[in-house]
Amino acid sequence: MTHFTGKVAVVTGAASGIGRALAVELARRGARLAICDVDLSGLAETEELVRTLGAEVRADRLDVSERESVLAYADAVAEHFGVVHLVVNNAGIAFTGSVEQMSFKDIERVMDVDFWGVVNGTKAFLPHLVASGDGHVVNVSSVFGLFSVPSQSAYNAAKFAVRGFTEALRQEMINDRRPVKVTCVHPGGIRTNIVRNGAEVDGVDHDDLASSFDRLARTSPAKAADVILAGVEKDKARVLIGADARVLDAFVRITGSGYQRIVRAASPRSGL
Numbered sequence: 324m325t326h327f328t329g330k331v332a333v334v335t336g337a338a339s340g341i342g343r344a345l346a347v348e349l350a351r352r353g354a355r356l357a358i359c360d361v362d363l364s365g366l367a368e369t370e371e372l373v374r375t376l377g378a379e380v381r382a383d384r385l386d387v388s389e390r391e392s393v394l395a396y397a398d399a400v401a402e403h404f405g406v407v408h409l410v411v412n413n414a415g416i417a418f419t420g421s422v423e424q425m426s427f428k429d430i431e432r433v434m435d436v437d438f439w440g441v442v443n444g445t446k447a448f449l450p451h452l453v454a455s456g457d458g459h460v461v462n463v464s465s466v467f468g469l470f471s472v473p474s475q476s477a478y479n480a481a482k483f484a485v486r487g488f489t490e491a492l493r494q495e496m497i498n499d500r501r502p503v504k505v506t507c508v509h510p511g512g513i514r515t516n517i518v519r520n521g522a523e524v525d526g527v528d529h530d531d532l533a534s535s536f537d538r539l540a541r542t543s544p545a546k547a548a549d550v551i552l553a554g555v556e557k558d559k560a561r562v563l564i565g566a567d568a569r570v571l572d573a574f575v576r577i578t579g580s581g582y583q584r585i586v587r588a589a590s591p592r593s594g595l
Contacts, residue, residue, distance in 0.1 A: 324408065324409065324457060324459050324504065324555055324556065324558075325556055326352070326556075327349055327352040327353060327354040327409075327552070328352065328353035328354070329353060329354070329355065330353075330354050330355065330408040330409055330457075331354070331355045331356075331357065331400075331404040331405075331406055331407050331408050331409070331455075332349045332354045332355070332356055332357070332408065332409040332410075332411070333356075333357040333358075333359075333400060333407060333409065333410045333411065333444075333448065334346050334349070334356065334357070334358050334359075334411045334413060335359055335360070335385065335387050335411065335412055335413050335414040335440070335444055336359075336360055336387075336413040336414030336415060337358035337359060337360050337366060337369050337382075337413070338360035338361075338362035338363075338364075338365025338366040338368070338369060339360075339362065339365045339369075340513065340544050341413055341463065341510065341513060341544050341547050341548060341551075342358075342360070342369075342411075342413045342414070343365070343368075343369045343372070343544065344543075344544035344545045344547060344548035345411055345413065345548045345551065345552070346358050346369050346372070346373050346380075347369070347372055347373060347376070347545075347548070348545070348548040348549065348552060349373075349378075349409075349552070350372075350373035350376040350377070350378035350380070351376055352552070353378075354378065354409075355378065355379040355380075355404060356373055356378055356379065356380040356381070357380075357381045357382075357383070357400040357403070357404070357407075358370065358373070358380060358381070358382050358383075359382070359383045359384065359385035359387075359396065359414075360384070360385065360414065361384060361385070361386050363384055366382050366384070367382070369382070370382040381400065381403055381404075383396060383399075387412070387414045387436060387439075387440030387441075387443055387444055388435035388436050388439055388440050388443070389443075390439075390443050393440075393443040393444060393447045394443075394446075394447045396447070397444075397447035397448045397451060398447075400448075400451075401451045406451070406454070406455050407448055407451040407452060407455060407458070408452070408455050408457055408458055408459065409458070409459045409461070409555070410444060410445070410448040410452065410458075410459075410460050410461065411461040411463070411551070412440065412441040412444040412445060412460070412461070412462045412463060413461075413463045414436065414440050415436060415437045415440070415463065415465075415481075416432070416433060416436045416437060417433075417478060418432070418433045418477050418478060419474050419475065420474060420477075421473065421474055421476070422476050425476075425477060429477065430476075430477045430480075433477040433478055433480075433481050434477065434480065434481050434484075436481075437478065437481035437482065437485070438480075438481040438484045438485055438488075441462050441463075441485050441488065441489075442488060445460055445462065445488075445492065448460070449503065452502075452503045453501055453502060453503055455502070456502045457502060458502060458503035458504070459503065459504040459505070459506070459555055460489075460492065460503060460504070460505045460506070461506045461508060461551060461554075461555060462485055462488070462489040462505075462506070462507055462508065463485070463508045463510065464482045464483075464485040464486045464489070464507050464508060464509050465478070465482040465485075465509060465510060466509050466510065466511045466512075466563075466565075466567065466568045466571050466572075467479050467482045467483075468482035468483050468485055468486040468507075468509055469486075469509055469568075469571060469572055469575055470571060470574075470575045470582055470586070471483075471583070471586075472586055472590060473586075473587065473590045474590070485507070486507055486509075489505060489506075489507040490507060490560070492505050493505035493506075493507075493560055504555070504558050505560070506551075506554050506555060506558075506559055506560065506561070506562055507560065507561050507562070508551055508554070508561075508562045508564065509561065509562065509563050509564065509568055509572070510542070510547055510564040510565065510568065511541075511542060511563070511564055511565030511566070511567035511568030511569075511571065512541055512542060512565060512567055513542050513543070513544055513547050513564065513565070541565060541566070541567065542564060542565040542567075546564075547564045547565075550562060550564050551564070
């Protein structure tokens with residue numbers, strides 16, 4: 324996919340952050356859009372932004388963790404536009420807490436959205452992408468899909484799973500000669516509200532956590548969108564977003580499992 328003019332693109336988690344930035348940039352490049360989120364207020368704002376740019380857009384409430392709803396949504400989008408070329412499985416949530424502190428439900432909720440949401444979106448749209456003859460799946464993992472840190476076990480688990488799932492899918496599409504490209508995205512610190520809107524166990528200072536993230540988040544969502552779409556155009560298997568992501572990727576490659584000792588030493592204790 325070397326251009327986006329006239330292409331039908333689906334973006335989940337489009338109410339804010341990278342999802343909104345992708346919708347806006349795709350609209351600028353002439354794509355036809357299907358955008359979705361559970362945040363109807365934010366989604367309406369994104370819809371207005373892309374309509375202002377002259378894009379054809381369909382906006383729907385969708386919880387990506389609800390498999391039957393995602394399957395029905397994929398069919399509805401394909402029927403509405405007649406074809407689907409690009410799917411960006413971007414929707415995600417954050418949660419902070421140690422394994423001992425978290426409940427099973429806390430972990431399940433992160434996995435349901437951040438991993439199963441990606442699987443649901445991929446499986447639901449894959450037949451339509453194949454039928455298009457020029458399809459592309461973009462699954463958003465994280466820099467936390469490259470290395471793990473204390474207090475992020477559930478998020479790490481989901482994002483590592485997204486990476487494994489997506490890399491296997493890419494190989495399958497190539498081996499089976501399917502007309503679908505596959506890209507896994509690993510953003511570093513992006514200036515979004517994922518941490519501010521996230522949850523944590525009791526005892527974690529939410530405001531302090533969000534402020535710390537804001538200080539580390541150097542890359543704008545608009546820049547992230549540009550990098551992702553450039554990766555699609557070049558059919559990249561892996562897209563790293565931000566200097567921090569590139570440095571951390573190199574750090575893990577060089578140190579191997581030794582990175583854990585360094586990260587552990589720099590991390591605050593859980594307080595247990």
